[in-house]
Amino acid sequence: MVAHGRSIEELDTSLFITVSGPPGCGATTLCEQLADAIGCPYVSGGDIFRELAEDRDMSLNQLTAKADESDEIDRALDERLQQIAEKWGTASKPFILESRLAGWLAGDRADLRIWLDAPEEVRLERIDERIETEAEMRVREVSEAGRYQSYYEIDIGDRSFYDLHLNTARWSKRAVFTIVGSAIEEYDPELDEGAFRTPAMGV
Template sequence: MPETDATEKIDSNLFITVSGPPGCGATTVCSQLADALGCPYVSGGDIFRELAEDRRLTLNQLTAEAETSGEIDRALDERLQMIAEKWGMSSKPFILESRLAGWLAGDRADLRIWLDAPEEVRVGRIEDRIETEAEMRVREVSEAGRYEKYYNINIGDREFYDLHLNTARWSKQGVFTIIRAAIESYDPTDDEGAFETPIVETQ
């Protein structure tokens, strides 16, 4: 089956969250979806950089501070939650991407996606980034511990996601084609209900 052209527009007003570990392909998918839907998308990485600029810190300095203070994570997640609240009421297409996007958006999200890939694949994908393989692994463990400590979130609990994809099994365009099909075939009259998402208190 030929892959769908990413430039073809998608007629939808869904609020979509995209989550996954480093190297899962979330940035690529979000860019493709934003172009096809003609909508904005916000990533947790962008908000983290904004927080660093607000505090006049480098990303590494802010990351180190987040390791010792819950205030950084809570500030980041509170901003993401406020964005989710705003767009959840807009009836317009929007994409929110972060590790906790599905949790933070809760039932405001229409479609919650988790992307993943085997660790060796993800490591290969981040080779051209500043972050090393060891740093990636340490960050994942650290973040998981902080999510559980602050919000009682088990990041390994993914049962409420509507779509869970191993992005190593398809090309970038193939992954997009699958997600596109899920969006275009969604009909609210056929929707019998999403899994409940636990409420996250960021304050």
């Protein structure tokens, strides 16, 4: 599946894929690889959140604190992601949506829902060179989980409806892509006996 060097062999699919996981899980790397291999666009909730921070001339930590004060920012972000999911869920074209709530927001419109994770110490090492600090990452994770529960009655720890759940610390970046790519290549809708339904989101 993976060619020599940095090139990645093409994946022929029309699946709408969601990728979710905590900071440092490897979601961005996988999405970039998949988008390159499939030749499709992808939208990252993190990028939209960063755009919101830049528009307001705030750091990620400041915007997170602002989001804690009101549901305006979270709901605007999630509404935009849900609109994107609704659009691509009926397009019959390949697309990748990446965010902590992507699987929830896309719901049964998604063809394949993926959850990536890794032990906390591994994830902390991965974000070491990012703008976001360890303290900011911890604050953001706890804050987001609380807001999801408060706004939507979502338990972010409920991963029962995901189709794939991978610990990315166990394999290389290329191997993670190979595993997911194999699942995509081998998917046959005629043999699909049914996905787990997404739990309802509270209003």
